[in-house]
Amino acid sequence: MMHPLRLKAALSAVSLLTASLAALAQQSPIGPNEATTSTQAAQKAQRAVLPLLDRQSYADAQRGLVEALGDEVIMAANGRPAWSLKGYEFLKADEAPDTVHPGLWRHAQLNMTNGLFKVTDRVWQLRGFDLSNMTIIEGDSGLIVIDPLLSTDVAAAAMKLYFKHRPQRPVKAVIYSHSHADHFGGVRGVVTQEEVDAGKVSIWAPAGFVQEAIGENVLAGNAMSRRALYQFGPLLPRSAKGQVDAGLGKTISLGGITLIAPTRLIEKPVEKHRIDGVDIVFELTPGAEAPAEFIMYYPQFRVLNMTEIATQNFHNLLPMRGALVRDPLSWSKYLDGALQRYGSGHLPTLPGLLRWQPRHPGSLATGRSRPKKHCLYGRR
Numbered sequence: 001m002m003h004p005l006r007l008k009a010a011l012s013a014v015s016l017l018t019a020s021l022a023a024l025a026q027q028s029p030i031g032p033n034e035a036t037t038s039t040q041a042a043q044k045a046q047r048a049v050l051p052l053l054d055r056q057s058y059a060d061a062q063r064g065l066v067e068a069l070g071d072e073v074i075m076a077a078n079g080r081p082a083w084s085l086k087g088y089e090f091l092k093a094d095e096a097p098d099t100v101h102p103g104l105w106r107h108a109q110l111n112m113t114n115g116l117f118k119v120t121d122r123v124w125q126l127r128g129f130d131l132s133n134m135t136i137i138e139g140d141s142g143l144i145v146i147d148p149l150l151s152t153d154v155a156a157a158a159m160k161l162y163f164k165h166r167p168q169r170p171v172k173a174v175i176y177s178h179s180h181a182d183h184f185g186g187v188r189g190v191v192t193q194e195e196v197d198a199g200k201v202s203i204w205a206p207a208g209f210v211q212e213a214i215g216e217n218v219l220a221g222n223a224m225s226r227r228a229l230y231q232f233g234p235l236l237p238r239s240a241k242g243q244v245d246a247g248l249g250k251t252i253s254l255g256g257i258t259l260i261a262p263t264r265l266i267e268k269p270v271e272k273h274r275i276d277g278v279d280i281v282f283e284l285t286p287g288a289e290a291p292a293e294f295i296m297y298y299p300q301f302r303v304l305n306m307t308e309i310a311t312q313n314f315h316n317l318l319p320m321r322g323a324l325v326r327d328p329l330s331w332s333k334y335l336d337g338a339l340q341r342y343g344s345g346h347l348p349t350l351p352g353l354l355r356w357q358p359r360h361p362g363s364l365a366t367g368r369s370r371p372k373k374h375c376l377y378g379r380r
């Protein structure tokens with residue numbers, strides 16, 4: 001039993017602590033703070049060394065823009081907004097405030113690039129509708145949709161903007177580049193289960209897709225979606241002291257997430273298929289960014305789609321939300337393999353794309369020179 005004097009001391013210590021916590025709570029309500037002096041000094045040092053005057057990426061990101069989405073609000077079926085870029089106006093300021101790293105500020109500005117983009121003849125992209133990008137390839141008789149975003153509402157809105165500028169043709173195939181939800185969740189905003197069951201639409205995915213997609217989003221779904229709120233901050237107020245950017249895109253959409261099971265799986269390391277008259281070389285790249293993933297090369301268009309194996313934000317090797325840890329060695333091998341096979345000459349980054357442009361010779365992406373091939377960077 002505790003000695004009465006010690007008990008008394010312990011109790012008064014507890015009451016002191018309680019009182020001081022209560023006082024602290026009164027003085028400092030939970031909320032954003034100003035940058036500390038050490039943060040200010042660190043940001044200032046970064047501003048001095050980063051190539052912030054290089055604006056090439058801003059021009060690259062605008063290339064091929066047909067129509068911007070702007071600050072249109074896309075509503076979800078439940079009557080709440082699924083997506084909007086409103087609230088990011090604070091990013092128009094040229095210089096980053098002390099609360100935001102200057103490199104993140106620049107990246108966050110580039111990630112505001114949005115709308116329908118023409119990549120090259122027959123290849124289009126919808127950017128800034130979600131964390132990920134959606135690509136549309138025009139086949140001989142219809143469309144091939146690659147990565148239909150995270151939720152149906154934004155996917156349908158993206159298709160609507162595409163059809164505003166291009167002929168209304170049926171979707172013949174959907175391709176999920178990998179097992180993360182922002183690359184398949186919007187599928188029912190693009191096609192229906194009935195169309196797939198009737199054989200009118202084929203759905204392509206890498207080997208292991210269903211197991212991994214269900215493991216991450218259903219079995220671990222509750223924990224994962226809760227942690228995703230921490231990782232991407234979609235519920236935080238948008239401000240220089242709040243949610244600024246999510247790296248691959250501005251944030252995640254908040255509409256309905258769906259899945260239609262694939263009808264065709266890519267199982268060999270490299271497979272070539274002709275889908276609606278379009279040749280696609282699939283190369284499996286498991287474990288580097290997602291447990292089931294491939295990159296694609298479209299030889300007729302000289303377009304390389306690196307999906308999320310190569311992006312211009314820091315590669316996410318250990319996702320905070322608890323998705324599977326990635327294998328950096330495999331990742332480096334896939335990058336090197338793609339560089340060896342497709343990287344000869346200059347390979348312009350395709351805009352989406354937002355990113356520091358590597359300038360050294362032989363790099364996967366350079367922003368200059370006349371396009372010979374295109375390199376699509378997906379977002380995650």
Ligand SMILES: [Zn+2]
Nearest residue numbers: 180290308380
């Ligand atoms: Zn991903």
